Ligand SMILES: Cc1cc2nc3c(=O)[nH]c(=O)nc-3n(C[C@H](O)[C@H](O)[C@H](O)COP(=O)(O)OP(=O)(O)OC[C@H]3O[C@@H](n4cnc5c(N)ncnc54)[C@H](O)[C@@H]3O)c2cc1C
Ligand code: FES
């Protein structure tokens with residue numbers, strides 16, 4: 001089956017089984033290895049991507065479900081000003097240690113800040129609840145998102 | 156290799172279902188985990204799959220003719236922010252999984268999964284919800300409690316697709332939902348509880364109690380509820396534990412590793428006592 005979608009701003013066509021996991025298609029076929037696999041069961045958020053602006057775990061989504069949709073991975077955000085602000089805030093808050101969870105955390109933060117540029121702490125915790133960090137503890141990550149929001153990050 | 160189908164319309168999906176027996180895949184958040192394979196390999200599906208999450212006919216929420224109609228493929232995230240959705244259901248949904256999973260998981264998938272711990276089922280039982288099932292032969296509607304026939308089992312025929320969840324529009328003076336679990340975001344509920352009541356001039360005119368994950372299916376008893384009707388709130392509050400205990404014989408938890416049966420039964424009764432004493 002041919003499945004067409006937009007990937008990091010470009011129209012792409014995938015040819016193959018629609019049941020393949022989106023994470024495998026992104027990593028193996030498109031070389032987007034910023035998409036990490038942790039649990040493989042939707043519990044940790046390491047594999048998060050943006051679909052039509054919403055953060056979604058790509059390890060439990062078959063590629064057949066994304067036809068016609070707009071997908072962004074961390075690679076597609078890298079050159080944006082907002083990404084750089086967010087990364088600075090993560091660094092300043094000490095929210096990056098081993099870095100494994102970071103792409104997923106950034107994706108979730110982008111989705112949240114798109115939805116609401118001035119989220120409350122509760123809302124930040126609520127939106128990041130599907131992303132686990134084994135190293136830093138969530139507090140620093142929550143601080144990083146607050147900082148980005150205070151700096152007036154806009155999409 | 157098993158086939159995947161991506162129909163353009165609901166009719167086409169129903170044809171595929173009738174002709175191939177393909178299983179509907181909506182958000183896939185249950186199916187993909189259930190058919191998990193090693194990373195990089197195709198998920199282990201034995202039957203063909205028909206994708207349905209993109210079908211506009213079964214997406215979105217409408218309120219008309221005194222009924223809230225929820226398309227089966229509407230995502231949980233869409234529902235949690237929709238004012239047309241009854242508050243108890245929204246409350247239950249915002250406590251399910253985490254936001255990222257709710258961006259893809261659908262209400263139809265949660266209902267058809269028929270898990271004893273399925274979180275939308277508890278409020279749906281309390282709200283007297285119905286389910287609309289379509290096939291190439293037509294459409295039928297069932298009350299949700301007749302649709303769910305056992306743990307993981309439903310009355311869905313092999314050629315049917317759940318298209319809509321229907322809820323009579325009705326306001327209640329008292330509404331309560333609570334899920335007691337380990338980690339808020341992820342744990343499938345240990346025990347969940349919804350209660351609704353209409354109290355007028357101190358008199359109970361309508362009351363509903365629904366308990367989740369304390370029996371093979373959600374527990375609701377119209378017979379016990381009837382005993383509350385036309386009594387005063389004061390009378391019931393005066394003996395809350397006694398009234399809550401009436402449900403105890405119906406609570407037959409499956410003892411699994413999430414929480415012992417005894418603990419679950421106790422939590423469920425405590426939630427009913429709390430509702431009577433503090434909310435009613
Ligand atoms: C990390 C994680 C956390 C979770 N937490 C919770 C939780 O807290 N509470 C909870 O209740 N669940 C939870 N779940 C389970 C799951 O997300 C929900 O049950 C979800 O609502 C399923 O919807 P779906 O669209 O993804 O279903 P799918 O996986 O697409 O389908 C589930 C089942 O329903 C059938 N189906 C789906 N739609 C239809 C239809 N329209 N007609 C006929 N059959 C249909 C499918 O064939 C399949 O058998 C969790 C899952 C994950 C991965
Ligand atoms: S790898 Fe996808 S959520 Fe953990």
Ligand code: FES
Nearest residue numbers: 098101133134135
């Ligand atoms: S920084 Fe190591 S998992 Fe988060």
